[in-house]
Amino acid sequence: MSVSTFGDLAQSYVIRRANARLGREMQTLSTELTTGLKSDRRSAVSGDTGMIGGIERSLGRVAALSSAAREANLHAGGVQSILERVQGEVNRIKPDLLNSGILGGAASPNLMAENAEAGFKSVVSAINTAIGGRYSLSGTATGTPPLRDGDAILADLETLVGGAPDADTMIARIDAYFAPTGAFMTNDYQGNDGTLAPQEVADGMTVTMELRADDSTIRDTLAGLAKARFANAGAFGTKGVEYEAVLQNAGAQMLRSSDELTDHRAVIGANEGRIELAETRNANEETALQKARADLIGIDPFETASRLRETELQLETLYAMTARLSRLSLTNYLR
Structure with missing residues (x-):
């Protein structure tokens, strides 16, 4: 054997x-x-990989759109928060300005100046907030803060309006500073005039964020706060109608700014709603595609x-x- x-x-x-x-x-x-999922996908579909390839490509596109939607949501939420802070400062100081002519001044000149200066700096700080490492109000120059430091802007304004002979002169100088061709645009605004491209967040759905720090609403807000800050710096003193005229002009500007800020926030809110709808559509499409893939190679x-x-x-x-x-x-x- x-x-x-x-x-x-x-x-x-x-x-x-x-x-x-x-x-x-x-x-x-x-x-x-x-x-x-099965590792040997070719065998699972008997060599016909066309359908599974199409599903995989669609899943990749949905993933990219979902990522874009999350980024857009972060951007929109950040800008909404910025405008909320700006409007909060406007609404905080607006009542004193509007009451100045009626009550002969709701706050002492020094207190009014201090409040307005704090509000001005807070608004500039809010506008210069980075969202996800990018500055959303700088146009396409998202790596650059939109505005110079608030102290630097106020220093230039003080040189410009200090000792103004009357209310009309002070108001005109500040309005000219924040005009579309004024010093604010050439010295203080550090972004560019580009607009971020529309962002696709779902198939057939895009959102556009066009607001920049050189927008007239932002400029009007800063101009109103600047008038409130320097109303006591003119040669006309703080007791007469000239002083009150500057404050009343600033109050009217704050009133307009508050309404315009509300309009901007409504536009951003509508974009946030579209982004939320896009995220829901993307999630539903991804679920359907994953089920179809699992039916083939699960x-x-x-x-x-x-x-x-x-x-x-x-x-x-x-x-x-x-x-x-x-x-x-x-x-x-x-x-």
């Missing part, structure tokens, strides 16, 4: 091959169990888990057998 045996080298080779095969199978089954998780456990047991058995064989020797046998 003949006996077939394996030499040590052949035996080692067989064990290594089995170990490699089981290892690959475990890796494949683990990946499939994690993703819920796995049975229970079957795959059973196969994975079976493979693990085979690998454990192989390791145990390898350990026993490694301990076999003629010396141990003769003992």
Whole structure:
């Protein structure tokens, strides 16, 4: 009777091959169990990969649109927050300005100047807020803060209007400073006149964020606050009609600015609504596409888990057998 045996080298080779095969199978089954999809997609669709390729491309596009929608939502929410802060400052100081002519001044000249200066600096700081590492009110120059520092702007204005002989002169100088061709545009606004391109957030849906810090609403807001700040710096003093005329002009400007800020916030709110709708559409489309993909190349998780456990047991058995064989020797046998 003949006996077939394996030499040590052949035996080692067989064990290594089995170990490699089981290892690959475990890796494949683990990946499939994690993703819920078959690894061999070509076999799963009998070689017809056109449909699954189309689904994968659509999923990639939806993922890109979803990312764009999240970015647009961050941008819109950030600008909305900026305008809320600006409008808060306007509404805080507006009542004192509007009451100045009726009550002969609702706040002392020094207190009025201090409040207006604090409001001016707060508005500039809000406008210079970076959203996600970008400055949203600088046009397309998103790496540059929209405005110079508030103290620097106020210093230039003080030089311009200090000692103005009458209310009309002070008002005219400040209005000219913040005019479309004034010093504010050439010295203080650091962005550009570009407009961010419309951003596609879902198939057939785009949003556009056009507001910049050189917008007339922002300029009017800063001009009104500047008038309130420097009303007590003219040569006409703080007791007569000239002083009150500057404050009343500033109050009227704040009233217009508040209404215009509300309009801007409504536009941004509408964009936020469109973005929310886009995110919902993207999520629904992604769910539908994932289901279609799973119908084509999805796995049975229970079957795959059973196969994975079976493979693990085979690998454990192989390791145990390898350990026993490694301990076999003629010396141990003769003992």
